[in-house]
Amino acid sequence: MAVDPGPARPAVLGQNQYGKAETRVVRITRDGATHHIKDLGVSVSLSGDMDEVHYSGSNANVLPTDTAKNTVYAFAKEYGIASAEQFGIHLARHFVTSQPPIHRARVRIEEYAWERIEHSGRGAHSFVRRGQETRLAQITYDGSSWEVVSGLKDLTVLNSTDSEFRGYVKDKYTTLPEARDRILATSVRARWRFGWTGEEQPVPDWEESYAETKRHLLQAFAETYSLSLQQTLYRMGARVIEHRGEVDEIRLSLPNRHHFLVDLEPFGLKNDNEVYFAADRPYGLIEATILRDGREARIPVDLTHL
Ligand SMILES: O=c1[nH]c(=O)c2[nH]c(=O)[nH]c2[nH]1
Numbered sequence: 343m344a345v346d347p348g349p350a351r352p353a354v355l356g357q358n359q360y361g362k363a364e365t366r367v368v369r370i371t372r373d374g375a376t377h378h379i380k381d382l383g384v385s386v387s388l389s390g391d392m393d394e395v396h397y398s399g400s401n402a403n404v405l406p407t408d409t410a411k412n413t414v415y416a417f418a419k420e421y422g423i424a425s426a427e428q429f430g431i432h433l434a435r436h437f438v439t440s441q442p443p444i445h446r447a448r449v450r451i452e453e454y455a456w457e458r459i460e461h462s463g464r465g466a467h468s469f470v471r472r473g474q475e476t477r478l479a480q481i482t483y484d485g486s487s488w489e490v491v492s493g494l495k496d497l498t499v500l501n502s503t504d505s506e507f508r509g510y511v512k513d514k515y516t517t518l519p520e521a522r523d524r525i526l527a528t529s530v531r532a533r534w535r536f537g538w539t540g541e542e543q544p545v546p547d548w549e550e551s552y553a554e555t556k557r558h559l560l561q562a563f564a565e566t567y568s569l570s571l572q573q574t575l576y577r578m579g580a581r582v583i584e585h586r587g588e589v590d591e592i593r594l595s596l597p598n599r600h601h602f603l604v605d606l607e608p609f610g611l612k613n614d615n616e617v618y619f620a621a622d623r624p625y626g627l628i629e630a631t632i633l634r635d636g637r638e639a640r641i642p643v644d645l646t647h648l
Pocket of ligand 1: 570
């Protein structure tokens with residue numbers, strides 16, 4: 343008897359693939375007080391004998407996309423991330439050789455590069471994202487008086503240790519575990535207003551002032567042992583006011599770019615503060631103005647429109 347060819351299909355399945363896109367994995371490797379960071383967005387696309395899941399809904403050949411995500415995290419722990427290419431080769435080989443229905447795996451990786459923040463504090467666990475910031479300036483003149491506000495946005499920084507968050511209010515909706523050693527990461531958005539209002543006063547060296555203000559923001563971030571992002575924010579602003587006499591006021595808007603430890607216990611692996619999931623939203627948003635004592639606050643509260 344001839345094999346049943348199944349129902350005639352007027353609509354035939356063409357190319358198909360599936361997987362988990364943009365798994366954000368941050369791998370910290372600790373070499374004593376010197377930390378190394380790898381930060382990747384990994385997208386896995388698998389294809390092979392996948393007709394049935396489309397035609398009949400049978401999942402018998404389907405490795406869940408959730409498993410693809412878990413594999414990325416588990417491999418980051420077990421094998422480390424020497425390079426994006428090596429990590430991708432490892433993953434692609436795993437999917438094709440361990441699952442007979444999967445014939446092809448494509449792994450696309452975006453790597454976000456970090457540089458160390460040079461500073462005089464202890465440890466080497468402070469990083470700034472390469473590509474860096476956009477500089478901003480706003481100048482206002484009414485015929486007699488000047489107001490200059492400078493600033494920056496998208497200056498992304500990360501401390502892989504020396505950050506805690508504990509002792510906060512707990513109500514019946516609080517589930518956040520206290521953290522004694524967490525990653526602290528943010529994209530700095532800042533505006534600072536100069537005391538200079540007119541030509542009779544010496545004009546600040548704008549280029550030097552920008553470079554130094556940025557340097558102080560970075561150094562304060564790197565050198566503060568953080569009990570909260572609020573405390574770090576205050577230290578960043580205060581350091582600018584303390585060191586840059588030309589600046590009267592600074593406003594900082596700091597998104598708390600949460601990095602959650604991945605639970606690797608289900609795979610029999612211990613996560614010793616090594617593998618993190620970098621969440622993009624929602625994020626905490628911590629904002630404040632720091633003023634030279636006696637000066638007036640004039641920078642708008644909402645920095646998005648300045
Ligand atoms: O530094 C922090 N400040 C907070 O106010 C806060 N809230 C939260 O959930 N995590 C954090 N972290």
